[in-house]
Amino acid sequence: MDNNARKRFYRLVFIALIMVSWELTARLGIFDQNLFPSMTSVIRRLIELITKESLLIKTAYSISLVLLSMIASLVVSTVLIILGRKFVWMGTNIELVNSVASPLPGIAILPLVILWLGVRQEAMFFIMIHATLWPMWRQLSLGADRLHNRYKRFEKAFGLSPLKRFYHIYCLGITDDLLAAMSVSWSRGWRALISVEMIFGIVGAQTGLGWMIYERRMYMDTEGLYAGLIMIAFCGVLFESLIFKKRNLRRTT
Amino acid sequence: MKALITATGLGKKFGDVYVIKDFNLVLHEKEIVVIMGQSGIGKSTLLNILGKLEPYDEGEIDYDESVFEGIGVPFPFVFQEMDTLLPWKTVKQNISLVNPKASDDLLKELIENVGLTDHQNKFPHELSGGMKQRVGIARALICASKVLLMDEPFGSLDKEMRLKLQDFLLKIQDKYELSIIFVTHDEEEAKRIGHRILTIK
Numbered sequence: 001m002d003n004n005a006r007k008r009f010y011r012l013v014f015i016a017l018i019m020v021s022w023e024l025t026a027r028l029g030i031f032d033q034n035l036f037p038s039m040t041s042v043i044r045r046l047i048e049l050i051t052k053e054s055l056l057i058k059t060a061y062s063i064s065l066v067l068l069s070m071i072a073s074l075v076v077s078t079v080l081i082i083l084g085r086k087f088v089w090m091g092t093n094i095e096l097v098n099s100v101a102s103p104l105p106g107i108a109i110l111p112l113v114i115l116w117l118g119v120r121q122e123a124m125f126f127i128m129i130h131a132t133l134w135p136m137w138r139q140l141s142l143g144a145d146r147l148h149n150r151y152k153r154f155e156k157a158f159g160l161s162p163l164k165r166f167y168h169i170y171c172l173g174i175t176d177d178l179l180a181a182m183s184v185s186w187s188r189g190w191r192a193l194i195s196v197e198m199i200f201g202i203v204g205a206q207t208g209l210g211w212m213i214y215e216r217r218m219y220m221d222t223e224g225l226y227a228g229l230i231m232i233a234f235c236g237v238l239f240e241s242l243i244f245k246k247r248n249l250r251r252t253t
Numbered sequence: 254m255k256a257l258i259t260a261t262g263l264g265k266k267f268g269d270v271y272v273i274k275d276f277n278l279v280l281h282e283k284e285i286v287v288i289m290g291q292s293g294i295g296k297s298t299l300l301n302i303l304g305k306l307e308p309y310d311e312g313e314i315d316y317d318e319s320v321f322e323g324i325g326v327p328f329p330f331v332f333q334e335m336d337t338l339l340p341w342k343t344v345k346q347n348i349s350l351v352n353p354k355a356s357d358d359l360l361k362e363l364i365e366n367v368g369l370t371d372h373q374n375k376f377p378h379e380l381s382g383g384m385k386q387r388v389g390i391a392r393a394l395i396c397a398s399k400v401l402l403m404d405e406p407f408g409s410l411d412k413e414m415r416l417k418l419q420d421f422l423l424k425i426q427d428k429y430e431l432s433i434i435f436v437t438h439d440e441e442e443a444k445r446i447g448h449r450i451l452t453i454k
């Protein structure tokens with residue numbers, strides 16, 4: 001068994017152990033059934049939510065909101081990086097804004113955003129962009145700096161045009177950093193979305209996973225609440241560890 | 254022989270400190286001039302100045318008009334750092350990127366002349382150090398310039414590979430009638446390839 005296979009095996013054993021202990025704890029009745037339902041009933045409810053109660057549509061809606069805000073953040077980051085490179089004063093100030101805004105959790109600016117934009121989808125989107133933009137900008141900016149330091153003499157010596165530089169060096173060379181940027185941006189965005197959805201609830205035509213788990217609590221549907229949490233964790237891991245997983249796309253010299 | 258580059262009384266300061274002072278150089282047609290000196294003495298800065306990558310503070314440089322008559326950049330560089338090749342582009346793409354005006358025939362000929370025909374679709378990480386430097390040379394040659402500026406191009410290679418590439422460079426210089434300014438700190442290398450050697454102290 002190679003190292004990765006062994007790791008996967010240990011993880012599966014650990015998950016199986018947790019599930020069995022959960023089931024046993026629930027069946028022994030140590031906690032109130034309404035607070036701590038059995039694992040089998042949670043899984044049953046999860047299947048029910050998927051097949052009969054549009055859990056997949058809610059999940060897709062939540063994912064699409066994060067991805068949309070990430071695309072917007074990618075565009076804004078690119079513009080900020082280009083402006084920062086073109087004008088030194090701008091680069092310095094973007095850096096300053098990033099250091100102030102980046103540590104602020106999306107939920108912290110929520111009251112202010114509600115005051116300015118109201119409880120609307122625009123406000124939700126604003127918070128999502130705030131959550132995804134700064135980590136995206138930071139990672140891409142580091143990547144662009146690295147590429148600039150490595151190729152600045154080459155660019156100059158061979159007189160590459162700005163467009164050629166942008167595409168052949170920066171767009172093609174930044175793929176690994178882009179993946180890392182997507183990964184960190186996703187995790188910040190996903191967390192922010194779930195919190196924000198619980199507060200914004202039904203501001204649009206569709207509701208997402210955050211609102212769903214909040215709603216399950218109101219109806220005292222604990223199995224559904226746990227099922228929602230499993231789905232949230234699953235999506236988080238799926239995107240962060242598999243889809244945006246760090247891999248060497250930019251062949252190394 | 255016609256002088257292509259004439260530098261007179263060249264000086265460059267960083268703050269109040271001179272890194273280059275009163276430097277004179279004449280590069281004639283089909284000539285290899287080696288600039289020799291210890292590391293950190295300002296050889297690369299000098300090459301950057303001659304290649305118009307950096308400004309200078311004193312003196313003057315005259316370029317013969319014929320230097321600018323090529324179809325690409327007038328002063329293509331070959332760098333010591335082999336990682337100036339773009340890792341996400343193949344050998345062929347790395348070479349053609351710097352001069353889109355160059356014909357396919359020229360590209361093919363150059364790849365053949367640097368002995369990389371069988372490797373033209375490989376990526377830099379699939380090549381040896383010597384091969385990468387040959388790509389660097391082909392990338393400079395595709396600019397079809399009369400002048401080549403080489404900044405310790407073989408400095409990071411082992412002795413055997415260095416000797417091979419020195420022979421290769423002499424052949425290429427002869428074939429394309431190039432004028433080369435070659436920077437090195439290796440005396441043996443300077444003597445082997447230089448028609449004239451200028452030592453910076």
